[in-house]
Amino acid sequence: MIFFGARRYLGEEEDGGTSKESRSQVLLAKLQQKAKERQKQSLIEQTEHQHEEQTEIQDVKKKRKADKDSVQEPHRHKKRKSDVVALHSSDSDNHDEPVEEKKKKKKSLQIVPVSMSEAEKDSSEQNSQKTSAPTGFTVLGGFDSKPAQKVHRVLPQWLAEPDVIHRDIKNNLVPISNISGLSAQLLKKLQNNGIQHFFPVQAEVIPAILESAQQGLLIGRGGYNPRDICVSAPTGSGKTLSFVIPVLMERVVCAVRALAVLPTKELAQQVYKVFTSYAEGTAVKVVMLAGQKSFASEEASLSEYRGGMRRSLADIVVATPGRLVDHINKNSGFCLEQLRFLVTDRVTKESRQTENRL
Numbered sequence: 001m002i003f004f005g006a007r008r009y010l011g012e013e014e015d016g017g018t019s020k021e022s023r024s025q026v027l028l029a030k031l032q033q034k035a036k037e038r039q040k041q042s043l044i045e046q047t048e049h050q051h052e053e054q055t056e057i058q059d060v061k062k063k064r065k066a067d068k069d070s071v072q073e074p075h076r077h078k079k080r081k082s083d084v085v086a087l088h089s090s091d092s093d094n095h096d097e098p099v100e101e102k103k104k105k106k107k108s109l110q111i112v113p114v115s116m117s118e119a120e121k122d123s124s125e126q127n128s129q130k131t132s133a134p135t136g137f138t139v140l141g142g143f144d145s146k147p148a149q150k151v152h153r154v155l156p157q158w159l160a161e162p163d164v165i166h167r168d169i170k171n172n173l174v175p176i177s178n179i180s181g182l183s184a185q186l187l188k189k190l191q192n193n194g195i196q197h198f199f200p201v202q203a204e205v206i207p208a209i210l211e212s213a214q215q216g217l218l219i220g221r222g223g224y225n226p227r228d229i230c231v232s233a234p235t236g237s238g239k240t241l242s243f244v245i246p247v248l249m250e251r252v253v254c255a256v257r258a259l260a261v262l263p264t265k266e267l268a269q270q271v272y273k274v275f276t277s278y279a280e281g282t283a284v285k286v287v288m289l290a291g292q293k294s295f296a297s298e299e300a301s302l303s304e305y306r307g308g309m310r311r312s313l314a315d316i317v318v319a320t321p322g323r324l325v326d327h328i329n330k331n332s333g334f335c336l337e338q339l340r341f342l343v344t345d346r347v348t349k350e351s352r353q354t355e356n357r358l
């Protein structure tokens with residue numbers, strides 16, 4: 001049997017005089033020293049690694065920035081104009097000036113608008129002169145914006161200062177005999193219809209129309225314009241009679257001298273009835289053009305061809321706008337040359353259009 005004896009390595013053999021304990025202490029110290037050195041080494045390696053990483057990151061950032069700048073090159077070029085101003089101003093700065101003064105100047109520079117440099121201005125002026133002179137073309141632009149003039153809206157006198165009429169039809173009545181210029185026949189008809197007094201609107205409108213009619217061709221007070229009357233009054237206040245009565249007063253020859261336009265057949269019918277009831281027993285002829293009869297029969301009621309000439313058979317025409325326009329366009333026997341009264345009752349868009357065509 002072979003026996004191997006193994007001894008533990010305890011470092012370099014010291015001199016034989018050292019004790020076992022002191023050797024182990026030395027060994028421990030050596031080990032600690034080595035551990036410290038290793039620690040140091042690892043620290044150094046760590047910092048070196050970190051430094052390398054940082055430089056790598058910085059490189060990447062630089063590269064990205066360089067790429068971005070190359071893309072934004074035109075914008076940067078624009079910016080340069082302001083740079084020029086700023087640089088120009090800073091060049092003129094007196095470096096000997098106190099710091100406060102410099103700060104003020106810098107502040108003032110911030111609010112100065114970016115503008116063309118003098119050289120650019122000169123060149124642009126020269127260019128504009130060059131373009132306008134030889135061609136003779138008008139150079140567009142350069143219009144000064146002028147403040148728009150305020151329109152002062154003014155109502156016509158008759159609207160701004162109307163004659164106000166009482167709306168109370170029970171009071172403020174005027175006896176029919178008080179209105180001068182009405183024929184005895186008409187007064188009798190009114191009484192027969194139970195009318196002893198005129199309502200306020202009638203007492204105001206009837207004399208006004210009669211007065212104009214007495215002056216001839218409804219010439220107004222100034223001698224030129226016919227007197228127009230615009231009445232605005234509630235329903236049932238007696239507006240219809242206020243134009244029916246004066247219109248019926250005049251008749252020299254048979255000719256269409258009054259035309260009443262109403263927006264609907266029904267309204268035309270109502271007005272037609274009032275006209276016919278007061279015209280009954282007189283020579284005045286009233287014709288309605290509202291499409292209730294055929295166009296041909298309406299045509300026949302308006303005029304006839306007799307003795308080699310066309311004669312009117314109507315003094316007063318009550319019409320709806322559409323039918324009226326049909327007769328104006330297609331009926332050669334429909335003549336409005338003698339027209340003296342045009343009444344547009346219950347004014348609508350349609351009746352306004354008709355009025356404009358007449």
Ligand SMILES: Nc1ncnc2c1ncn2[C@@H]1O[C@H](COP(=O)(O)OP(=O)(O)OP(=O)(O)O)[C@@H](O)[C@H]1O
Binds near residue numbers: 196
């Ligand atoms: N002076 C008067 N006295 C008594 N009754 C009257 C008088 N004038 C009109 N009337 C009657 O009053 C009613 C309304 O009159 P009218 O139709 O003329 O009013 P209007 O103002 O034209 O109404 P609308 O706005 O509906 O056309 C009718 O029945 C009419 O006969």
